[in-house]
Amino acid sequence: MTTFSAENKLRAALDAYQEGYSLPREFYNDPDVFEADIEAVFYNDWIFVGPECEIPNAGDYVTLTIHNAPIIVLRDHEGELRAFHNSCRHRGSRLCDKARGHTGRLVCPYHQWTYELTGELISTRYMGEAFDQSKFPLKPVHVTSIEGLLYICLAETPPDIERFRNAITPYIRPHDPRRTKIVHESVIVEDANWKLVIENNRECYHCAGNHPELLVSLVEMARPNDERFGDEFKIMEQKACEWDALNLPHEPVDGGNEFRCIRLPFRSGTYSMTLDGKPASKKLLGDLTEPDLGSVRAFRVPNNWHHFLSEMTIHFRVLPLGPDKTEVRTTWCVHEDAVEGWDYDIHHLSHVWIETNDQDKRLAEENQRGTRSPAYTPGPYSEVSEFMILNFLDWYRGKLTTWLDGPQAALAAAE
Numbered sequence: 001m002t003t004f005s006a007e008n009k010l011r012a013a014l015d016a017y018q019e020g021y022s023l024p025r026e027f028y029n030d031p032d033v034f035e036a037d038i039e040a041v042f043y044n045d046w047i048f049v050g051p052e053c054e055i056p057n058a059g060d061y062v063t064l065t066i067h068n069a070p071i072i073v074l075r076d077h078e079g080e081l082r083a084f085h086n087s088c089r090h091r092g093s094r095l096c097d098k099a100r101g102h103t104g105r106l107v108c109p110y111h112q113w114t115y116e117l118t119g120e121l122i123s124t125r126y127m128g129e130a131f132d133q134s135k136f137p138l139k140p141v142h143v144t145s146i147e148g149l150l151y152i153c154l155a156e157t158p159p160d161i162e163r164f165r166n167a168i169t170p171y172i173r174p175h176d177p178r179r180t181k182i183v184h185e186s187v188i189v190e191d192a193n194w195k196l197v198i199e200n201n202r203e204c205y206h207c208a209g210n211h212p213e214l215l216v217s218l219v220e221m222a223r224p225n226d227e228r229f230g231d232e233f234k235i236m237e238q239k240a241c242e243w244d245a246l247n248l249p250h251e252p253v254d255g256g257n258e259f260r261c262i263r264l265p266f267r268s269g270t271y272s273m274t275l276d277g278k279p280a281s282k283k284l285l286g287d288l289t290e291p292d293l294g295s296v297r298a299f300r301v302p303n304n305w306h307h308f309l310s311e312m313t314i315h316f317r318v319l320p321l322g323p324d325k326t327e328v329r330t331t332w333c334v335h336e337d338a339v340e341g342w343d344y345d346i347h348h349l350s351h352v353w354i355e356t357n358d359q360d361k362r363l364a365e366e367n368q369r370g371t372r373s374p375a376y377t378p379g380p381y382s383e384v385s386e387f388m389i390l391n392f393l394d395w396y397r398g399k400l401t402t403w404l405d406g407p408q409a410a411l412a413a414a415e
Contacts, residue, residue, distance in 0.1 A: 148177030176286030
């Protein structure tokens with residue numbers, strides 16, 4: 001443990017980074033670096049909550065906790081999306097302790113302070129005539145929906161998300177996520193730093209040796225013009241023509257280091273991310289009529305990726321719990337009118353990613369254990385197979401640097 005301040009420790013770790021290599025040990029293990037990640041990234045950027053279809057009706061809500069910040073996201077009586085800090089303005093108690101639910105008003109279970117779904121405080125007890133309840137609304141959080149994907153931002157002034165919205169909307173709108181429903185959910189905790197979880201997702205270098213179920217359908221390379229595909233990926237040319245005829249965009253978007261979106265085909269003869277490659281549901285999404293659409297693969301820093309198929313969507317959310325602990329939530333959605341047992345079977349629909357998530361959990365945890373070793377030194381990434389990790393780390397280091405040079409830098413200097 002160094003004797004530097006947390007800020008100096010972080011700057012030293014950033015200075016020690018070697019371009020094209022994995023991060024120094026501190027980034028995966030040090031509590032001070034983890035706290036910086038929370039402040040610079042998770043309290044300062046747009047965070048994926050989940051599919052909007054989870055709160056279809058007025059009064060529906062979901063909750064999540066971003067490190068020490070409990071949040072509630074709901075639909076008010078007018079149908080508007082709202083988000084608030086899940087903390088009573090009286091003495092701070094959480095208003096809602098359930099992951100999801102339905103309510104007409106928000107009532108603090110501690111002393112029964114009551115709020116409208118707009119956040120307005122409307123009822124208290126024994127506060128005296130001088131008390132002005134209009135001064136104590138719930139503290140709001142920025143919230144937006146991008147074609148049925150809910151995002152929140154805790155920052156006072158959130159970064160731009162419109163470039164992401166404009167880029168991915170044409171890709172996911174045909175799959176109509178708002179007209180879906182969640183039919184299965186998995187929440188697992190991985191004993192690994194959140195960045196290792198993201199890094200693992202950002203490459204398929206490891207797939208051949210670890211994901212037999214996933215590779216039934218998934219082509220492991222991430223670029224449509226990758227020469228390594230050979231004859232196997234000539235299907236891309238064929239599918240590109242078919243998708244053009246259906247007015248479905250498929251070329252990779254220019255998301256820089258912030259996001260990625262592309263439509264890629266499955267292996268020949270497969271239609272879905274299922275163990276037999278057959279569709280997971282008889283009922284296609286939205287107004288789609290063609291079952292063989294591959295998947296739109298979308299990713300946005302810092303905490304989410306998605307697969308939009310012809311008949312289901314799969315959403316992944318990452319939340320950091322500690323320097324070496326991360327929650328991964330996966331939700332499977334089908335058309336809102338699909339009938340279980342007739343249109344879809346839960347095991348058939350979810351089996352591949354249940355297995356894949358479990359395999360990735362093991363890989364990330366072993367990676368975490370290895371970074372603790374006194375023998376660990378950063379190693380080089382493959383520019384061919386791990387270029388998306390390099391993009392992520394460029395974004396991440398930029399985010400930390402901007403934060404370090406912000407207001408807290410002046411505060412640290414004053415101290």
